[in-house]
Protein backbone atom coordinates (compact mmCIF):
# COMPACT_ATOMS: atom_id res chain seq x y z
CA UNK A 528 0.00 0.00 0.00
CA UNK A 529 1.30 3.41 -0.91
CA UNK A 530 1.74 5.92 1.89
CA UNK A 531 1.98 9.63 1.25
CA UNK A 532 3.89 12.21 3.26
CA UNK A 533 4.32 15.94 2.86
CA UNK A 534 7.78 16.03 4.44
CA UNK A 535 10.60 13.78 5.59
CA UNK A 536 10.49 12.27 9.08
CA UNK A 537 13.14 10.43 11.11
CA UNK A 538 12.32 7.02 9.62
CA UNK A 539 12.49 8.29 6.05
CA UNK A 540 15.69 10.20 6.79
CA UNK A 541 17.29 7.01 8.14
CA UNK A 542 16.17 5.01 5.13
CA UNK A 543 17.69 7.57 2.75
CA UNK A 544 20.92 7.75 4.76
CA UNK A 545 21.40 3.99 4.49
CA UNK A 546 21.03 3.82 0.67
CA UNK A 547 24.04 3.66 -1.63
CA UNK A 548 22.29 4.68 -4.83
CA UNK A 549 19.45 6.97 -5.87
CA UNK A 550 17.76 7.65 -9.18
CA UNK A 551 16.73 11.02 -10.61
CA UNK A 552 14.05 11.42 -13.27
CA UNK A 553 13.20 14.56 -15.20
CA UNK A 554 11.63 15.36 -18.55
CA UNK A 555 11.49 18.22 -21.01
CA UNK A 556 8.06 19.53 -22.02
CA UNK A 557 8.57 17.52 -25.19
CA UNK A 558 11.30 14.99 -25.86
CA UNK A 559 13.18 12.29 -24.09
CA UNK A 560 12.62 11.51 -20.40
CA UNK A 561 15.88 11.14 -18.47
CA UNK A 562 16.44 8.62 -15.68
CA UNK A 563 19.89 8.41 -14.08
CA UNK A 564 21.46 6.26 -11.36
CA UNK A 565 23.64 8.23 -8.94
CA UNK A 566 26.11 6.91 -6.38
CA UNK A 567 29.03 8.10 -4.25
CA UNK A 568 28.52 10.36 -1.24
CA UNK A 569 26.56 12.97 -3.17
CA UNK A 570 23.14 13.19 -1.52
CA UNK A 571 22.14 15.48 1.34
CA UNK A 572 18.92 16.18 3.23
CA UNK A 573 18.88 19.94 3.82
CA UNK A 574 15.58 20.02 5.74
CA UNK A 575 12.35 18.02 5.99
CA UNK A 576 11.22 19.73 2.78
CA UNK A 577 14.48 20.18 0.87
CA UNK A 578 17.19 17.85 -0.45
CA UNK A 579 20.21 18.32 -2.72
CA UNK A 580 22.80 16.32 -4.62
CA UNK A 581 26.23 17.15 -5.89
CA UNK A 582 26.14 16.59 -9.64
CA UNK A 583 29.36 15.35 -11.23
CA UNK A 584 30.68 15.88 -14.74
CA UNK A 585 29.48 13.29 -17.23
CA UNK A 586 28.87 13.00 -20.93
CA UNK A 587 25.39 14.53 -20.72
CA UNK A 588 23.62 17.17 -18.63
CA UNK A 589 19.95 16.27 -18.93
CA UNK A 590 18.55 17.19 -15.53
CA UNK A 591 19.81 20.78 -15.67
CA UNK A 592 18.17 21.36 -19.06
CA UNK A 593 14.86 19.89 -17.95
CA UNK A 594 14.81 21.81 -14.67
CA UNK A 595 15.49 25.08 -16.49
CA UNK A 596 12.43 24.37 -18.62
CA UNK A 597 9.89 23.15 -16.09
CA UNK A 598 11.53 22.31 -12.74
CA UNK A 599 9.86 18.88 -12.47
CA UNK A 600 11.99 16.34 -10.64
CA UNK A 601 11.46 12.93 -9.04
CA UNK A 602 14.09 11.21 -6.92
CA UNK A 603 13.84 7.54 -6.04
CA UNK A 604 15.53 5.36 -3.44
CA UNK A 605 14.90 1.65 -3.09
CA UNK A 606 16.09 -1.00 -0.72
CA UNK A 607 18.06 -3.93 -2.15
CA UNK A 608 18.48 -5.44 1.30
CA UNK A 609 16.24 -7.44 3.67
CA UNK A 610 13.52 -4.90 4.40
CA UNK A 611 11.92 -3.77 1.14
CA UNK A 612 10.88 -0.18 0.53
CA UNK A 613 10.71 2.25 -2.38
CA UNK A 614 10.69 5.94 -1.64
CA UNK A 615 9.87 8.57 -4.23
CA UNK A 616 10.38 12.28 -3.60
CA UNK A 617 8.42 14.54 -5.94
CA UNK A 618 9.13 18.22 -6.26
CA UNK A 619 10.62 21.18 -8.01
CA UNK A 620 14.33 21.25 -8.70
CA UNK A 621 16.80 23.97 -9.58
CA UNK A 622 20.48 24.08 -10.32
CA UNK A 623 23.01 25.94 -8.19
CA UNK A 624 26.26 26.70 -10.05
CA UNK A 625 29.63 27.76 -8.67
CA UNK A 626 28.80 31.28 -9.96
CA UNK A 627 25.69 31.52 -7.73
CA UNK A 628 25.72 33.24 -4.31
CA UNK A 629 24.29 30.08 -2.66
CA UNK A 630 27.14 27.88 -3.93
CA UNK A 631 29.67 28.30 -1.10
CA UNK A 632 27.21 27.48 1.65
CA UNK A 633 25.64 24.52 -0.17
CA UNK A 634 28.95 23.14 -1.40
CA UNK A 635 30.15 22.94 2.21
CA UNK A 636 27.58 20.16 2.82
CA UNK A 637 29.41 17.77 0.46
CA UNK A 638 32.81 16.10 0.47
CA UNK A 639 35.38 16.98 -2.18
CA UNK A 640 34.80 14.73 -5.19
CA UNK A 641 36.71 15.38 -8.42
CA UNK A 642 34.54 16.50 -11.32
CA UNK A 643 31.88 18.49 -9.49
CA UNK A 644 29.66 20.28 -11.99
CA UNK A 645 26.71 21.81 -10.13
CA UNK A 646 24.34 21.13 -7.26
CA UNK A 647 20.74 20.10 -7.83
CA UNK A 648 18.41 21.35 -5.07
CA UNK A 649 14.89 20.01 -4.77
CA UNK A 650 11.97 21.47 -2.82
CA UNK A 651 9.83 18.50 -1.86
CA UNK A 652 6.14 18.73 -2.74
CA UNK A 653 5.14 15.19 -1.82
CA UNK A 654 6.64 11.85 -0.88
CA UNK A 655 5.37 8.36 -1.59
CA UNK A 656 6.57 5.13 -0.02
CA UNK A 657 5.60 1.76 -1.48
CA UNK A 658 6.36 -1.85 -0.64
CA UNK A 659 9.16 -2.74 -3.08
CA UNK A 660 8.28 -6.44 -2.96
CA UNK A 661 9.44 -6.97 -6.56
CA UNK A 662 12.83 -5.30 -6.13
CA UNK A 663 15.58 -7.96 -6.12
CA UNK A 664 17.96 -8.55 -3.24
CA UNK A 665 21.52 -7.40 -3.85
CA UNK A 666 24.61 -7.36 -1.64
CA UNK A 667 26.38 -4.01 -1.57
CA UNK A 668 30.06 -4.42 -2.49
CA UNK A 669 31.11 -0.79 -2.53
CA UNK A 670 31.10 2.39 -4.59
CA UNK A 671 32.91 2.46 -7.90
CA UNK A 672 35.64 5.06 -8.04
CA UNK A 673 35.70 5.12 -11.85
CA UNK A 674 33.99 8.51 -12.27
CA UNK A 675 36.16 10.44 -9.78
CA UNK A 676 39.21 8.58 -11.15
CA UNK A 677 38.26 9.63 -14.68
CA UNK A 678 37.75 13.24 -13.54
CA UNK A 679 41.06 13.32 -11.66
CA UNK A 680 42.86 12.00 -14.71
CA UNK A 681 41.20 14.63 -16.92
CA UNK A 682 42.15 17.51 -14.59
CA UNK A 683 40.05 20.65 -14.06
CA UNK A 684 41.20 22.44 -17.23
CA UNK A 685 40.33 19.54 -19.56
CA UNK A 686 37.09 18.91 -17.68
CA UNK A 687 36.05 22.50 -18.26
CA UNK A 688 36.71 22.10 -21.99
CA UNK A 689 34.84 18.77 -21.96
CA UNK A 690 31.82 20.34 -20.25
CA UNK A 691 31.84 23.24 -22.71
CA UNK A 692 31.89 20.79 -25.62
CA UNK A 693 29.36 18.31 -24.23
CA UNK A 694 27.25 19.74 -21.43
CA UNK A 695 25.74 23.00 -22.74
CA UNK A 696 22.71 21.34 -24.33
CA UNK A 697 20.57 18.33 -23.55
CA UNK A 698 20.33 15.49 -26.04
CA UNK A 699 17.14 17.19 -27.30
CA UNK A 700 19.02 20.47 -27.82
CA UNK A 701 17.70 22.36 -24.78
CA UNK A 702 20.06 24.80 -23.03
CA UNK A 703 21.53 23.71 -19.69
CA UNK A 704 22.81 27.19 -18.67
CA UNK A 705 25.96 25.55 -17.35
CA UNK A 706 28.28 28.40 -18.33
CA UNK A 707 25.84 31.32 -18.58
CA UNK A 708 22.74 32.26 -16.63
CA UNK A 709 19.45 32.27 -18.58
CA UNK A 710 18.44 35.65 -20.04
CA UNK A 711 16.24 37.84 -17.81
CA UNK A 712 12.56 37.56 -18.86
CA UNK A 713 11.40 40.67 -20.75
CA UNK A 714 9.33 42.92 -18.45
Ligand SMILES: Cc1cc2nc3c(=O)[nH]c(=O)nc-3n(C[C@H](O)[C@H](O)[C@H](O)COP(=O)(O)O)c2cc1C
Pocket residue numbers: 551561562563564565566582584585586587588589590591673674677
Ligand atom coordinates in the same frame (compact mmCIF):
# COMPACT_ATOMS: atom_id res chain seq x y z
C1 LIG B 1 33.08 8.69 -17.09
C2 LIG B 1 31.59 8.78 -17.07
C3 LIG B 1 30.87 8.23 -16.01
C4 LIG B 1 29.50 8.33 -15.93
N1 LIG B 1 28.82 7.86 -14.84
C5 LIG B 1 27.51 8.12 -14.68
C6 LIG B 1 26.82 7.80 -13.48
O1 LIG B 1 27.36 7.21 -12.54
N2 LIG B 1 25.51 8.14 -13.37
C7 LIG B 1 24.85 8.78 -14.40
O2 LIG B 1 23.68 9.11 -14.25
N3 LIG B 1 25.46 9.04 -15.55
C8 LIG B 1 26.77 8.76 -15.72
N4 LIG B 1 27.41 9.07 -16.88
C9 LIG B 1 26.64 9.44 -18.06
C10 LIG B 1 26.21 10.84 -18.24
O3 LIG B 1 26.89 11.71 -17.43
C11 LIG B 1 24.70 10.92 -18.07
O4 LIG B 1 24.17 10.76 -19.32
C12 LIG B 1 24.21 12.18 -17.51
O5 LIG B 1 24.70 12.17 -16.22
C13 LIG B 1 22.70 12.27 -17.60
O6 LIG B 1 22.24 13.48 -17.15
P1 LIG B 1 22.03 13.84 -15.61
O7 LIG B 1 23.38 13.77 -14.95
O8 LIG B 1 21.49 15.20 -15.64
O9 LIG B 1 21.10 12.84 -15.04
C14 LIG B 1 28.80 8.96 -16.98
C15 LIG B 1 29.52 9.49 -18.06
C16 LIG B 1 30.89 9.41 -18.10
C17 LIG B 1 31.61 10.01 -19.27
